[in-house]
């Protein structure tokens with residue numbers, strides 16, 4: 454039998470003790486990430502079979518192959534983990550690192566970015582915690598100087614720069630929009646750069662899109678922190694206005710930065726969730742930015758529709774007013790950017806869906 458040792462001192466104990474973690478949800482999320490690792494082949498049932506014994510949330514152990522749930526996470530902070538079969542012992546942050554093959558110190562970041570659900574004590578100041586510990590101290594960011602270097606790389610290849618920017622103009626964008634969202638070309642990697650910032654404006658990562666079609670490998674590359682579940686593209690502009698007379702309470706939620714920028718260009722406040730799934734942490738960021746009402750406008754396809762149904766439930770539960778934007782039926786445009794190019798983006802109707810959401814609660 455393998456022996457595991459508890460780390461002597463866990464510098465994160467204090468943080469863990471202050472967190473409320475929904476362990477069943479956490480286990481599900483870990484399961485989701487785990488199943489994409491090659492080692493899941495030899496332990497296919499890891500983190501399945503969740504059951505709550507009152508004291509422990511049990512599931513199949515991610516550290517040894519089994520089909521009956523022997524692995525427990527204590528429901529009391531700091532959430533010790535214990536496999537009653539193989540003897541694995543450790544805190545939840547270390548478990549995340551071991552199960553997902555992450556480096557030391559990454560586990561706590563995953564927790565802080567994804568699983569804070571509610572404050573444990575009344576005296577716990579969530580806003581202060583998020584501002585001062587999570588964003589500035591805990592989650593790694595990308596240095597502004599690295600984005601500056603990408604912007605300056607134009608001088609190495611003006612032709613490539615122009616071809617990248619012309620592509621963006623062909624998508625209907627004017628220079629003001631491109632400047633506002635800091636779109637630039639990184640000539641070193643031959644990519645268009647979309648900076649992704651936190652609600653408070655810190656640079657978390659950049660999304661890079663290969664220019665042209667003659668590239669090898671992935672069309673999109675991310676550079677910077679892998680923690681993204683709290684990132685809402687464009688939200689830092691809205692957050693800045695929160696305490697001013699121009700506060701924005703209602704926004705459109707779209708899928709991609711390009712869709713967000715399309716709406717901006719026609720004067721409609723919008724943010725992008727960088728995909729079809731709205732995460733709880735993103736909902737929290739919207740609330741912290743002062744948003745009270747949203748118009749859902751994910752892509753006009755099956756996945757987008759499902760994403761909007763799921764998002765409506767989350768937003769409704771969080772107390773926001775939820776509407777959906779009605780796409781024109783003919784010709785059927787697939788997203789905000791197509792509507793921008795057809796000059797229809799600012800001419801759409803919305804309808805309220807809070808009633809639909811409440812059917813599920």
Ligand SMILES: [Zn+2]
Nearest residue numbers: 514517536539
């Ligand atoms: Zn085990």
